[in-house]
Amino acid sequence: MVSSGTGPSKGAVVRGTWLVSSTAAGVTEPTTFQLQGRQWDLLPGVFAPTYCASTGFFTESIPFPVGGSFLEVGSGAGVTTVTAAAKGCARVVATDISAAAVENTRLNAARHGLSDRIELYLGDVFDGLEPEERFDLIFWNSPFIDSGADGRPVHDDTRQRLRQAVFDPGYRAHERYLAGAGARLTAAGRLLLGFSDLGDRDMLRRLATGAGYRISTLRTSGDLVRGIDYQLLELVPDDQ
Numbered sequence: 001m002v003s004s005g006t007g008p009s010k011g012a013v014v015r016g017t018w019l020v021s022s023t024a025a026g027v028t029e030p031t032t033f034q035l036q037g038r039q040w041d042l043l044p045g046v047f048a049p050t051y052c053a054s055t056g057f058f059t060e061s062i063p064f065p066v067g068g069s070f071l072e073v074g075s076g077a078g079v080t081t082v083t084a085a086a087k088g089c090a091r092v093v094a095t096d097i098s099a100a101a102v103e104n105t106r107l108n109a110a111r112h113g114l115s116d117r118i119e120l121y122l123g124d125v126f127d128g129l130e131p132e133e134r135f136d137l138i139f140w141n142s143p144f145i146d147s148g149a150d151g152r153p154v155h156d157d158t159r160q161r162l163r164q165a166v167f168d169p170g171y172r173a174h175e176r177y178l179a180g181a182g183a184r185l186t187a188a189g190r191l192l193l194g195f196s197d198l199g200d201r202d203m204l205r206r207l208a209t210g211a212g213y214r215i216s217t218l219r220t221s222g223d224l225v226r227g228i229d230y231q232l233l234e235l236v237p238d239d240q
């Protein structure tokens with residue numbers, strides 16, 4: 001289901017809307033789930049790694065910089081962030097625009113005894129980080145479905161937060177990610193993005209080119225993962 005780049009793909013929007021509705025109806029109070037051989041807390045309104053396979057696929061595919069620093073944008077329930085610390089990243093920082101997600105990541109860092117190595121920030125993309133902070137690897141399992149201009153009005157906070165985890169109208173947040181990442185990477189730092197064939201690859205390519213990157217595909221899930229091809233992408237600077 002590759003979009004033409006001329007606007008949101010209807011199939012992708014339908015799939016994303018199903019994901020938001022299912023999660024909103026299915027997670028109405030704090031609960032737990034199992035993934036990557038661990039038990040995790042899940043709060044209502046937070047992207048649920050149980051309704052699709054992206055979190056597990058990306059977490060097992062990311063080349064974590066053992067001994068180095070890792071930044072996860074949009075940490076959600078915190079599976080990838082906690083795994084980065086557990087696998088030996090010396091410094092792990094997570095941000096999310098959702099206060100519920102930041103709290104959820106905090107819960108899971110504590111549940112796995114890794115709070116002392118994980119810093120959390122509430123904010124849009126890189127907002128909230130100290131100006132001098134740089135990372136060896138930056139990753140975002142992004143809200144890769146473009147819902148079009150501004151999406152439909154949503155009056156329920158939980159649903160609004162979930163929509164923000166799945167949809168990025170006009171890819172404006174992706175644009176900020178690409179524009180701001182360069183100033184957040186160490187000299188040999190790498191910039192990754194968790195994407196899928198529900199996303200608009202043409203639009204992403206245009207944004208990447210505008211920000212001085214080309215896209216390299218590190219790993220894809222194939223369509224075996226519930227009919228969606230998840231793609232771990234690297235944004236490689238043009239001069240490399």
Ligand SMILES: C[S@@+](CC[C@H](N)C(=O)[O-])C[C@H]1O[C@@H](n2cnc3c(N)ncnc32)[C@H](O)[C@@H]1O
Pocket residue numbers: 047048049054055073074075076077078079080095096097098101123124125126141142143161164165166173
């Ligand atoms: C697809 S979910 C992934 C969550 C988690 N990393 C995972 O893999 O389970 C995208 C996450 O990005 C967050 N997000 C959306 N827009 C954001 C923004 N502008 N800045 C920071 N985080 C954002 C959402 O709140 C959500 O937690």
